[in-house]
Amino acid sequence: xxxxxxxxxxxxxxxxxxxxxxxxxxxxxxxxxxxxxxxxxxxxxxxxxxxxxxxxxxxxxxxxxxxxxxxxxxxxxxxxxxxxxxxxxxxxxxxxxxxxxxxxxxxxxxxxxxxxxxxxxxxxxxxxxxxxxxxxxxxxxxxxxxxxxxxxxxxxxxxxxxxxxxxxxxxxxxxxxxxxxxxxxxxxxxxxxxxxxxxxxxxxxxxxxxxxxxxxxxxxxxxxxxxxxxxxxxxxxxxxxxxxxxxxxxxxxxxxxxxxxxxxxxxxxxxxxxxxxxxxxxxxxx
Amino acid sequence: xxxxxxxxxxxxxxxxxxxxxxxxxxxxxxxxxxxxxxxxxxxxxxxxxxxxxxxxxxxxxxxxxxxxxxxxxxxxxxxxxxxxxxxxxxxxxxxxxxxxxxxxxxxxxxxxxxxxxxxxxxxxxxxxxxxxxxxxxxxxxxxxxxxxxxxxxxxxxxxxxxxxxxxxxxxxxxxxxxxxxxxxxxxxxxxxxxxxxxxxxxxxxxxxxxxxxxxxxxxxxxxxxxxxxxxxxxxxxxxxxxxxxxxxxxxxxxxxxxxxxxxxxxxxxxxxxxxxxxxxxxxxxxxxxxxxxxxxxxxxxxxxxxxxxxxxxxxxx
Numbered sequence: 001x002x003x004x005x006x007x008x009x010x011x012x013x014x015x016x017x018x019x020x021x022x023x024x025x026x027x028x029x030x031x032x033x034x035x036x037x038x039x040x041x042x043x044x045x046x047x048x049x050x051x052x053x054x055x056x057x058x059x060x061x062x063x064x065x066x067x068x069x070x071x072x073x074x075x076x077x078x079x080x081x082x083x084x085x086x087x088x089x090x091x092x093x094x095x096x097x098x099x100x101x102x103x104x105x106x107x108x109x110x111x112x113x114x115x116x117x118x119x120x121x122x123x124x125x126x127x128x129x130x131x132x133x134x135x136x137x138x139x140x141x142x143x144x145x146x147x148x149x150x151x152x153x154x155x156x157x158x159x160x161x162x163x164x165x166x167x168x169x170x171x172x173x174x175x176x177x178x179x180x181x182x183x184x185x186x187x188x189x190x191x192x193x194x195x196x197x198x199x200x201x202x203x204x205x206x207x208x209x210x211x212x213x214x215x216x217x218x219x220x221x222x223x224x225x226x227x228x229x230x231x232x233x234x235x236x237x238x239x240x241x242x243x244x245x246x247x248x249x250x251x252x253x254x255x256x257x258x259x260x261x262x263x264x265x266x267x268x269x270x271x272x273x274x275x276x277x278x279x280x281x282x283x284x285x286x
Numbered sequence: 287x288x289x290x291x292x293x294x295x296x297x298x299x300x301x302x303x304x305x306x307x308x309x310x311x312x313x314x315x316x317x318x319x320x321x322x323x324x325x326x327x328x329x330x331x332x333x334x335x336x337x338x339x340x341x342x343x344x345x346x347x348x349x350x351x352x353x354x355x356x357x358x359x360x361x362x363x364x365x366x367x368x369x370x371x372x373x374x375x376x377x378x379x380x381x382x383x384x385x386x387x388x389x390x391x392x393x394x395x396x397x398x399x400x401x402x403x404x405x406x407x408x409x410x411x412x413x414x415x416x417x418x419x420x421x422x423x424x425x426x427x428x429x430x431x432x433x434x435x436x437x438x439x440x441x442x443x444x445x446x447x448x449x450x451x452x453x454x455x456x457x458x459x460x461x462x463x464x465x466x467x468x469x470x471x472x473x474x475x476x477x478x479x480x481x482x483x484x485x486x487x488x489x490x491x492x493x494x495x496x497x498x499x500x501x502x503x504x505x506x507x508x509x510x511x512x513x514x515x516x517x518x519x520x521x522x523x524x525x526x527x528x529x530x531x532x533x534x535x536x537x538x539x540x541x542x543x544x545x546x547x548x549x550x551x552x553x554x555x556x557x558x559x560x561x562x563x564x565x566x567x568x569x570x571x572x573x574x575x576x577x578x579x580x581x582x583x584x585x586x587x588x589x590x591x592x593x594x595x596x597x598x599x600x601x602x603x
Binding site for chain 1: 370371438439442443446451452453455533534537538539540541547548549558559560562563564565566
């Protein structure tokens with residue numbers, strides 16, 4: 001019996017050895033562009049990142065790209081810790097923003113333009129809100145739809161949790177830096193863009209905010225200071241609630257990482273897949 | 287390779303034929319070997335589990351303790367003000383909410399599920415048992431996110447209509463979803479415990495002139511008590527640690543719930559909502575780890591209390 005066990009383990013070791021040599025042999029083969037890129041961070045940018053990764057890997061089969069989305073701040077954090085080469089973030093993490101300090105030594109590479117929209121439940125009659133009205137609603141001073149031209153019913157505020165990239169941008173651009181105050185009732189926090197849409201769609205008299213990409217017939221997007229939230233209005237400069245999406249890197253990107261970011265910024269990708277995913281090309285904003 | 291194995295096999299076969307003595311010895315050694323092997327494999331598994339638990343406690347505790355570098359114990363445990371962006375990390379509201387949510391859940395779930403178990407064992411006809419038991423088993427296996435989603439899309443609109451609230455999110459909605467989630471678990475495990483009570487106990491009680499209710503309440507319930515307590519523990523720990531179902535229906539607002547329909551937050555839902563949005567080296571992150579550690583401690587304490595209670599009862603009996 002013992003002999004048999006020994007023979008078996010010998011075979012195991014031999015085969016393991018063979019497999020390892022095989023793999024290391026494959027890895028040492030020469031290629032022009034190879035490497036591994038890990039991308040972490042914003043869920044808002046994830047659809048674009050995944051599409052770009054798919055196309056880029058087709059052109060450069062030796063580059064392995066792993067992309068995942070969790071929350072904007074995890075992007076620059078993962079880069080800082082060396083877990084990821086690229087951190088996708090909805091704000092420029094190399095400078096201070098409300099609630100988050102700058103990440104030292106990181107470079108922000110603009111990759112796309114992300115528009116945001118104010119959305120309400122379909123039962124809400126209001127179709128336009130001004131900065132002042134939004135400020136009043138989110139700070140808790142305005143609590144009834146009749147005060148902003150709607151019917152007599154309570155406003156149910158739905159907001160993203162503090163630290164969300166969408167919230168940072170919305171506070172900066174739509175509320176003019178104003179606060180979002182929590183309340184004892186008619187107030188709810190949600191954890192993701194998907195939850196935001198479900199919550200606003202299913203709660204009568206609800207108001208919330210979301211990436212324009214997510215807006216569909218389940219909810220109603222309202223005008224901001226009289227301007228419809230559309231990509232055209234972002235491009236012609238009338239609609240102000242948008243931000244750049246960034247790829248954060250530790251210092252200037254190099255090698256495969258650099259090539260990937262350049263691919264995302266290329267006219268081919270910006271005018272093709274990126275536009276199809278309802279993001280706005282960088283070149284449109286100049 | 288295969289030839290070598292064959293040679294060994296044939297050699298062994300030859301030796302088997304040669305002496306029966308040798309054969310007995312071989313077999314003895316073989317049995318000894320496998321016995322030892324399995325003993326060590328499973329001992330190793332148990333130790334690994336203990337090690338994992340120790341590591342979880344150590345690492346979560348280690349990060350959690352860092353909270354108190356920046357804020358005092360009293361700030362964390364005795365304050366209800368959780369405003370991380372302004373440096374306030376009071377976790378009391380979450381702790382109380384967690385306890386009251388678990389309490390309300392058990393209040394709803396335990397009587398119903400234990401009653402269901404009694405019905406299944408003592409009263410229901412055979413065909414009904416055969417139908418309900420697999421159904422309950424299926425319910426135990428449903429992922430919590432499904433319960434949460436049903437809560438969000440079916441229960442919340444109903445509650446909204448019924449209570450006249452605008453939102454409907456809060457402790458009550460969460461407790462209902464959790465109760466529904468742990469009902470099958472408690473019912474099935476207590477069902478087994480009650481079915482395991484020997485038939486002679488019941489027969490003796492009937493012979494003394496007891497009614498069916500008396501048999502159930504005074505004979506079967508005490509006899510199956512420990513099993514039922516174990517069932518409740520299982521359900522309770524699931525309720526305390528449940529995150530995904532709760533986060534969808536509780537409203538996620540960091541404040542102490544003074545009424546059943548107020549958007550609020552418990553330890554688990556607050557951790558999962560915020561952990562992805564915090565910086566690694568910040569008091570905020572440490573405080574969230576401390577909350578996770580607390581969650582561990584709370585469930586340990588509750589399990590201990592229930593174990594002690596059931597042990598005491600057994601000694602009295």
